[in-house]
Amino acid sequence: MNRDAKRTLLQDVAREAGVSTASVSRVLNRAPHVSERLRNRVEAAIDSLGYVPDGTARALASRRIGAIGALVPTLDNPVFSAMIDSLEQRLKQYDCRLLIATYRYSLDEEVESLRTLIQQGIDGAVLIGHDHLPATLELFRRHEVPYLTCWHSEEDPDWPSIGFDNAAPARHLAEHLIDLGHRRFGVISAPVDGNDRARARLAGFRQALETAGLDLADDHVVTVEYGIEEGAAAFAELMRLMPRPTAILCGNDVLAFGAMFAAAQAGIAIPDDLSITGFDDLPQSRFMHPALTTVAAPSAEVGRLVADTLVARIRGDQTPHRQVLEARVVLRGTTAPPLHEMEPA
Amino acid sequence: MNRDAKRTLLQDVAREAGVSTASVSRVLNRAPHVSERLRNRVEAAIDSLGYVPDGTARALASRRIGAIGALVPTLDNPVFSAMIDSLEQRLKQYDCRLLIATYRYSLDEEVESLRTLIQQGIDGAVLIGHDHLPATLELFRRHEVPYLTCWHSEEDPDWPSIGFDNAAPARHLAEHLIDLGHRRFGVISAPVDGNDRARARLAGFRQALETAGLDLADDHVVTVEYGIEEGAAAFAELMRLMPRPTAILCGNDVLAFGAMFAAAQAGIAIPDDLSITGFDDLPQSRFMHPALTTVAAPSAEVGRLVADTLVARIRGDQTPHRQVLEARVVLRGTTAPPLHEMEPA
DNA sequence: TTGTAGGCGTTATCAT
């Protein structure tokens, strides 16, 4: 009786079953060319000994760890946690684990986190968005780690992707407001530095306005960090403009929540006095008063598809370089014609 | 020029620096008794070769993988994603990675996920709550994996914990409503099966009511899955009761959101016609109209403390068996005296 | 303080 009852090894299983360690390994890995009889003997031995394979030894010998890495800016944003949630669920079906790292929107930290994950031996990785440092790409290349980006739809030979167009729906939102008769706009944007999604959305807003011959002065675009309170503060800033905007486009739903809250505080009626839009379609956006007009980001779908595609890439299968999902505009109650609007000059 | 330019190994670094592999290993692991000179030589060699240690080999040889596992019911619930977010951030400071697995509130699936994580070689694990299958405990014991539970405050020699009391604040919420003059209550609860937190909260509600000599009939407790829509449906069910409750206690904020939405739809004024409470204090709860009376679950704090404590346990340090954080009742705008209430008989 | 060498538990390449 050893003082720490040595764990049972593959070798013990082999002895118990009266076969070679190679055969046990084959059974474990469902390798072809294994006789029914041998398989049964081995499986019986495994059961009777309660054998559990050692993942680290297996990883060293096989050069794959059975886990992928996901690098996300933060899990505090529900769109990302929803994506990660569905990603993990799907990976489980492939018997693949998930290693998470967050980088607080710092691309430098993203590189560092990726480095440690690669060191850890991940079989593949998924990144958010299209903005990354060159060092990131170099790490993937040098260590030959299969990777994917998601949440954007840029065409780029360096970055295979699964996502959706962030600019077009943003443009549609702005066009919708223009069609309703709005002429004076305000924008609340997330910081665009290192965040291509925020940038694309802002660009979409701008494009629609320019096409309509409308001006969007710099002081009509307020940039704030993610957060309801931040959205409320940005809203207050926009409301100090004279003349006031009649519509406010927000870079995401949470900023829109903040804007709606501040509007209510200030006694500004949505959508009668002012229209507001979001982007993401968080679960509660449907259940507000009024319900938020926004764009539905397909979080869960992205997660599933990333799992399917990354696993395929790891296997060496061919996969589409770029997959674009639909991000649909959802018209609800926060957008309406500008009631108290004067006709443009 | 090999066709796959073999990666540089620790051995290569040793040769380059003109020292033994053991010395390189020592430098890598910040072992004591290493001369300044040797360290510099080795570090120079590491830089010049761009050496990156192999995590899998290190894991096999050292018997630790540099990652812990977190088993959570789902990441779709913001309280959990917030906790995981802070957990991961803190773990990074200890140079420790995070492996995530979700189990959709199925304790059987929890066991299975734990098994694969342990097989993966995790250095430690954290579980949510106090409800677990015996097999879970056995896995920890058998594989000698340090572990922690969180989000509850049960005293149990088997389960070291970091969390907060779920029952007491729930009781306080109910007491507060009783003090305001409410006598007829409804409860919207999450499924309590395998969920000690939901059970504790419900028990807290019950206890306060019983102490006050009030009745809570079975049909005044509606159990629904997590979700705004689910909360709304439960609310509708409670509103069909005659006489109607004047206060509704919800098992979490999201259910409360649903209830508030349904109330607004039905033209029931909160808090004048009806009081509503939640539990969790999600970011938006403060920014609703009216703002939600609820209990603040210290998500981020739990995450940080779990990281600190689990890492200490892995090192073999002594840590408190049970750490109880404060979960404070936050009185806001959804609770008020029952305006249209008759005096109790 | 530094070097030598034997594991760590599998997988995978050969034979047979």
Add this chain to the structure above:
DNA sequence: ATGATAACGCCTACAA
């Protein structure tokens, strides 16, 4: 189809 056995890359007694 099955069996020997050499990797896999690093850590760590133990020796010097």
